[in-house]
Amino acid sequence: NAGVTQTPKFxxxxxxxxxxxxxxxxxxxxxMYWYRQDPGMGLRLIHYSVGEGTTAKGEVPxxxxxxRLKKQNxxxxxxxxxxxxxSVYFCASSYSRRDSxxxxxxFGEGSRLxxx
Amino acid sequence: xxxxxxxxxxxxxQEGDNSIINCAYSNSASDYFIWYKQESGKGPxxxxxxxxxxxxxxxxxxxxxxxxxxxxxxLQIAATQPGDSAVYFCxxxxxxxxxxxxxxxxxxxxxx
Numbered sequence: 303n304a305g306v307t308q309t310p311k312f313x314x315x316x317x318x319x320x321x322x323x324x325x326x327x328x329x330x331x332x333x334m335y336w337y338r339q340d341p342g343m344g345l346r347l348i349h350y351s352v353g354e355g356t357t358a359k360g361e362v363p364x365x366x367x368x369x370r371l372k373k374q375n376x377x378x379x380x381x382x383x384x385x386x387x388x389s390v391y392f393c394a395s396s397y398s399r400r401d402s403x404x405x406x407x408x409f410g411e412g413s414r415l416x417x418x
Numbered sequence: 419x420x421x422x423x424x425x426x427x428x429x430x431x432q433e434g435d436n437s438i439i440n441c442a443y444s445n446s447a448s449d450y451f452i453w454y455k456q457e458s459g460k461g462p463x464x465x466x467x468x469x470x471x472x473x474x475x476x477x478x479x480x481x482x483x484x485x486x487x488x489x490x491x492x493l494q495i496a497a498t499q500p501g502d503s504a505v506y507f508c509x510x511x512x513x514x515x516x517x518x519x520x521x522x523x524x525x526x527x528x529x530x
Binding site: 333342343345347352361392399406407408410 | 426450452454459460461462463464467507509511513514516517518519520521522523
């Protein structure tokens with residue numbers, strides 16, 4: 303049981319390049335999230351998904367796209383990277399809101415992205 | 419190294435003492451609150467949660483207190499240990515939504 307796994311863990315991009323961050327969870331969780339974490343700021347929600355095939359925007363969705371084709375995977379894409387997207391990205395998953403444990407987000411180890 | 423949280427408020431506590439970490443939340447409609455711990459280079463880890471129909475909840479060595487009147491949340495750690503050194507975040511959420519708002523965090527340093 304690996305929990306939440308993110309790949310890659312580190313990446314350096316040039317402005318304008320594209321990339322995809324992959325998140326995989328093996329806990330059969332319904333909900334999945336992508337957050338970014340910047341110095342002096344709390345985690346900010348980029349996009350989230352409440353089930354396979356569904357996605358929704360969070361607080362800071364601009365410049366990112368996501369897909370949830372399989373229940374266990376949640377992909378975060380940057381089509382044209384910008385220096386403002388330099389950050390640490392965290393994927394998380396949780397049980398559905400119907401479950402009493404819904405508030406417990408399980409986080410991955412993070413992916414550090416630098417855009418030059 | 420960990421660059422996140424360079425300018426976080428820091429609480430320094432002697433090993434064995436109790437720690438109290440405070441958090442003010444913003445949304446009076448929030449009815450669910452969670453504390454997370456984040457060690458350097460790792461993702462946040464769930465510690466304890468509390469719903470708005472409670473004002474206190476205890477876990478193993480941790481207690482969360484909720485004061486809805488002043489929109490304040492605190493995390494108490496008993497007999498603080500070196501392994502408790504980390505950044506602690508509070509988060510607030512509202513029933514029926516899927517979004518949690520995270521605070522900026524407090525760094526806890528445990529002094530030997």
